[in-house]
Amino acid sequence: MQDAFYLAGMFSNDVRPVGAVPRLPLGAFESLPRAYRTQRMVVAAMASLVLMTGAGIMVWLSLSDDVVPRWAGFGAALAGTLIVGWGVLLADRGYKRMGFLLREHDLTFQRGWLIRTQVTVPLARIQHSEVHRTPLDRWLGLSTLRIYTAGSSGANLSIPGLQAETAHALRTAILQDGTTD
Amino acid sequence: MAQRIDFQRWNRQHSLGVILLTVRNAVRVAKSFWPLLLPLWLRGEALPRYGVLAMMGVGVLLLGYTLMEHWRFTFRLRPGALHVKSGVFLRKRTVIPFDRIQAVQLSQGALQRILGLTGLTIDTAGTKGNELEFLALNWRDAEALRNAIAPGAHPTTVEEPESILQLDWRQLVRISLAQNHLRNGLIALSAPFALLSQVDGALEWFMDWVPWWLPLVATMLSFILWFPALVFAVLVGTFASFSVVFLKHFGLTLKAKSRQRFHVQAGLLRRFAFTIERSKIQTATWSDTPLSRWLGFESLLWSQARAGSAEPGREQRLTIPGVEGQQRRTLDELLFPGWRRDAPPVLRPVAALRWVRWIPWWVAAGIWQALTPFSVGNVIFGAGLVLWGGWVAHRYVASRMVRLSDSALASQRGWWKRTTTMTQFHQVQRVEVRQAFWHAHRGIAHLILHTAAGSIRLSFLPEREARSFADRILHAVETSSEPWM
Numbered sequence: 044m045q046d047a048f049y050l051a052g053m054f055s056n057d058v059r060p061v062g063a064v065p066r067l068p069l070g071a072f073e074s075l076p077r078a079y080r081t082q083r084m085v086v087a088a089m090a091s092l093v094l095m096t097g098a099g100i101m102v103w104l105s106l107s108d109d110v111v112p113r114w115a116g117f118g119a120a121l122a123g124t125l126i127v128g129w130g131v132l133l134a135d136r137g138y139k140r141m142g143f144l145l146r147e148h149d150l151t152f153q154r155g156w157l158i159r160t161q162v163t164v165p166l167a168r169i170q171h172s173e174v175h176r177t178p179l180d181r182w183l184g185l186s187t188l189r190i191y192t193a194g195s196s197g198a199n200l201s202i203p204g205l206q207a208e209t210a211h212a213l214r215t216a217i218l219q220d221g222t223t224d
Numbered sequence: 225m226a227q228r229i230d231f232q233r234w235n236r237q238h239s240l241g242v243i244l245l246t247v248r249n250a251v252r253v254a255k256s257f258w259p260l261l262l263p264l265w266l267r268g269e270a271l272p273r274y275g276v277l278a279m280m281g282v283g284v285l286l287l288g289y290t291l292m293e294h295w296r297f298t299f300r301l302r303p304g305a306l307h308v309k310s311g312v313f314l315r316k317r318t319v320i321p322f323d324r325i326q327a328v329q330l331s332q333g334a335l336q337r338i339l340g341l342t343g344l345t346i347d348t349a350g351t352k353g354n355e356l357e358f359l360a361l362n363w364r365d366a367e368a369l370r371n372a373i374a375p376g377a378h379p380t381t382v383e384e385p386e387s388i389l390q391l392d393w394r395q396l397v398r399i400s401l402a403q404n405h406l407r408n409g410l411i412a413l414s415a416p417f418a419l420l421s422q423v424d425g426a427l428e429w430f431m432d433w434v435p436w437w438l439p440l441v442a443t444m445l446s447f448i449l450w451f452p453a454l455v456f457a458v459l460v461g462t463f464a465s466f467s468v469v470f471l472k473h474f475g476l477t478l479k480a481k482s483r484q485r486f487h488v489q490a491g492l493l494r495r496f497a498f499t500i501e502r503s504k505i506q507t508a509t510w511s512d513t514p515l516s517r518w519l520g521f522e523s524l525l526w527s528q529a530r531a532g533s534a535e536p537g538r539e540q541r542l543t544i545p546g547v548e549g550q551q552r553r554t555l556d557e558l559l560f561p562g563w564r565r566d567a568p569p570v571l572r573p574v575a576a577l578r579w580v581r582w583i584p585w586w587v588a589a590g591i592w593q594a595l596t597p598f599s600v601g602n603v604i605f606g607a608g609l610v611l612w613g614g615w616v617a618h619r620y621v622a623s624r625m626v627r628l629s630d631s632a633l634a635s636q637r638g639w640w641k642r643t644t645t646m647t648q649f650h651q652v653q654r655v656e657v658r659q660a661f662w663h664a665h666r667g668i669a670h671l672i673l674h675t676a677a678g679s680i681r682l683s684f685l686p687e688r689e690a691r692s693f694a695d696r697i698l699h700a701v702e703t704s705s706e707p708w709m
Contacts, residue, residue: 064695064696064698064699065695065699066691066692066695067691067694067695067698069691148698148702149698149702156661157660157661158658158659158660158661159658159659159660159661159664160656160657160658161656161657161658162654162655162656163654163655163656163694163698164653164654165653165698165701165702167701167702168653168654168701168708192534192653192654192674192676193349193529193534193653193676193709194349194529194530194531194532194533194534194539194675194676194677195532195534195535196531196532196534196535196538199534199654199674200654
């Protein structure tokens with residue numbers, strides 16, 4: 044009897060996934076353009092240059108003068124090298140972990156290597172957005188998209204290193220959702 | 225008495241407002257110059273002649289500016305918006321659409337009560353600080369204006385508001401008793417010193433004034449006096465608690481109008497009346513202490529958006545102390561329909577957290593054993609430290625939980641002082657999943673839900689549950705069409 048019901052398609056009781064809500068696909072994030080890695084490296088290199096100049100002066104002073112002891116010079120050189128190495132590592136790893144994901148109703152950005160954060164903003168909650176470009180950005184053809192939600196005093200989500208057309212496309216998507224709601 | 229102002233025309237505030245404006249401007253000037261003026265006064269020197277002339281000049285300028293400020297400030301109501309013209313040198317014209325208004329607050333300071341005037345503040349969460357402030361309106365006019373512009377105002381609803389809570393003096397005494405007297409006492413006692421330290425030279429002057437033998441005697445007596453001193457601090461603190469509670473919350477009433485708007489009114493010397501729409505309340509936080517639990521009440525804090533309020537500590541807050549069990553159920557039902565307080569907890573931190581939080585106590589006990597000579601008493605003390613730490617760590621972790629209804633969540637934490645923060649799903653405007661790399665290895669994550677007025681942080685959750693809960697919140701936000709700000 045029961046089987047007949049099932050076969051006739053009059054009744055079904057399929058397994059339904061509990062909490063059937065769309066999941067954030069963790070593997071589908073879009074990475075940032077390679078030029079942004081270059082930009083991070085340039086910034087790290089400039090900082091390193093300043094740091095290494097300082098360390099170089101210390102080494103030179105410790106070798107040529109009695110004012111600065113020998114160990115301080117070598118200590119400065121070692122510390123400088125370590126910090127520069129760490130900065131370059133961060134610039135690379137930080138870039139690798141960055142990515143964004145635009146869905147129909149929200150925008151997600153993930154960043155951070157030691158401390159990883161993943162921020163999702165529903166498009167309907169965005170108050171305004173702006174595209175920001177520094178001279179270095181312009182030279183590499185990049186821009187930063189900043190997104191503001193209500194009650195904030197600074198940007199709540201800022202996606203750096205986007206190509207101009209990507210930034211524009213993201214903005215268009217945000218604006219469209221804002222007008223249809 | 226009929227309302228006196230025709231809001232359709234350009235109006236000025238009450239002319240007695242000039243007095244209030246003068247006082248406010250004079251206080252502002254004095255505030256910016258007081259570190260200069262106080263030492264002069266303390267030294268007791270007579271002002272030189274040019275000083276008197278300069279002060280008179282400043283006074284005349286101030287009065288002229290104030291008169292102009294009062295004259296230039298005009299306002300009127302247009303359909304859907306409030307128009308204001310203001311400014312002396314820099315002339316401004318402000319238009320505030322009604323549906324952008326977050327909250328309207330009426331307040332009466334002591335001077336305003338003497339003059340029979342009312343201040344009115346409008347908040348829109350737009351730019352920095354308060355958007356617009358009226359200093360001097362007649363109470364009736366202020367109420368009429370409030371009713372015309374308040375969020376969600378409908379001229380057709382003449383429904384009698386439903387009274388939810390009214391504090392009488394007995395409840396105020398209980399609320400006062402449950403304050404932290406020691407803290408209040410220390411603040412009250414240290415306030416004069418904090419004030420003195422603001423003034424260059426004032427502290428030195430005070431030190432000079434103290435005779436040389438007083439510190440010596442005080443040091444000798446302090447061993448005998450520390451207990452009376454503590455009692456004294458608590459007594460001062462009790463007095464401070466009572467004064468603050470009675471001044472702030474005297475005659476507090478909370479009313480709900482058509483289940484959508486709340487009116488709060490309170491104050492002994494400084495009266496205030498506050499109107500807020502249900503949907504503009506971003507988070508509701510309940511808190512209690514063992515003492516207040518024993519006396520049978522909790523304290524409620526409503527957070528609401530204003531400029532910069534998404535950052536912690538910047539939100540607009542409204543405190544309602546002394547909410548009893550039945551009243552809490554009523555409020556929960558109004559704010560979060562279908563809320564069940566005994567809903568089973570769905571999210572808890574990972575169990576391993578209690579072991580991690582136990583580690584510092586072991587370290588402390590180890591240091592104790594290493595530093596003190598070996599004796600039975602010391603070993604017992606170390607063991608006691610470890611046991612106590614284990615218990616505290618367990619209670620800390622066990623007290624953290626999240627309860628849910630179909631549309632709202634409540635995050636509970638703390639076992640000594642308990643706080644429960646509640647929000648509706650659709651009020652979340654940003655979801656953040658955060659983990660350090662060592663957490664990532666162990667499948668642990670923090671989930672932070674940002675509203676327009678403060679955030680709710682759910683720490684050390686199992687990563688899978690944190691992510692699926694984030695998905696659920698996002699789904700709720702994105703499918704909701706309810707007003708959220």
